[in-house]
Amino acid sequence: MSEIVKTTNEDIVRVSSREVSVMMDIRHDNLIAKIEKHTEIFKKVTDLKNKVSDLWIESTYKDSTGRTLKDYKISKKGCEFLAHKTTGEKGDLFTIKYMDRFEEMEKSLKKQKVLSPMEQLKLQYQVLEDHEQRFEKIEERLDSLEINPHQKRAIQRAKSKRVVELLGGRKSVAYKDASLRAKVYADMGRQYNNYFDISEYAYTPRNRYEEALELIATYNLTVELSMEVRQRNNQLKFL
Template sequence: MEELMDNELINTSAIETIDSREVAEMVDMEHKNLLSKIRKYVEILDGSKLSSPQFFVPSTYVNNQNKEQPCYLLTKKGCEMVANKLTGEKGVIFTAKYVNRFAEMEQKIKLPKTDREILFLSVKVQEQTAQRVDVLEEKVSDLEKSTTIDSSQQYTLERIAKTTVISALGGIDSRAYQLMSRKIFSNIWRDYKKYFKLGSYRDTLKTDYENAKNYLESWSPEVNTSLKIKEYNSQLSMVLD
């Protein structure tokens, strides 16, 4: 007898069904033999222009060898048809089993009947949908908070930092730039990483990108370094004079 991977009743398009593998266990029959009988029933029903899916819904499952195999989902009508073909004790026992199983399903999935029940279910579905949307938005927000800037944004920060440093040194042709540019570039990125608590400016979060640009635009060397810059540039002025 084939082993069921899931013994629960399956709900397909709001119609309660039982997997043919479970039915085969109920009637103590090989699943392949039950499939053969069901296929004959389906052929007869379709040939008589009756809707076979109202009785037997084609489906598949994956066996222990990870291969897809055919099966059917039997509605209550389908179970009744199978039961009618059984005689004696076996038919009585199967009828009792499938009736109990469908009763269990009806308790688990009770379809609304009155307008009040339908309205209640609609409100409940809307609430569940809203909760799922909230969870999804929260996940998206968390993702944004953990996403770092892209290469284009990295380049923009580099360009802003370069402009700020050149300005602080008095221009690219200044004496201070010639003597101190390497140190000042090191200082601006040191202060930047310390302020944003990063190992590298490339690790800047997208959510901090605007703040990062403002920081680099407004950055200036510390007092002692600023005095040194003025000193070097004033020496150059004296030489030119």
């Protein structure tokens, strides 16, 4: 029920009239009536008319049933005024209570560092920079992930296409030789895994997917395999 109201010259700490009524040990509606009575008197005096807001400002609040009811935000100066108008033991107790309350709030206010416009800009920039660094790390982690199922299938197709080309086509004797075809796939897989330093193609880094396709497209047989494929395909000429 307390708040800090910003004015042109200073931060004024105010408490709700509901809280003040508890400190004064009177009904809230009676305190409202007392405040409005003094306000009417001040308004009749030109020099005091504009001073009312230094004491209290009218406000509203919602009760537990959702009704909007009148409330006042009372400054320390306003509490001092009300204390002067309260005689006897109640006045003394109220003075102690409101002084303790405002001291507590003012200490809390001092702990809150007010940033200059430049400091606010620096803080905003730092927040943005931190977010950007986080996004970069996330992107790096995503890029370092393994290829997805779609990319795996594309790599498999690229391997098959290259093997067909190197063996002389699907109708070639070399391609129809399952043993020789398996040797070519094995050699391609071995070179591929060594290049990426992985145990199998499924672990290909996602951010090197295009590089993987290029590697497959430029793969060539070893001298031994090349000779074996040539010999196997040449057998048809002598049949």
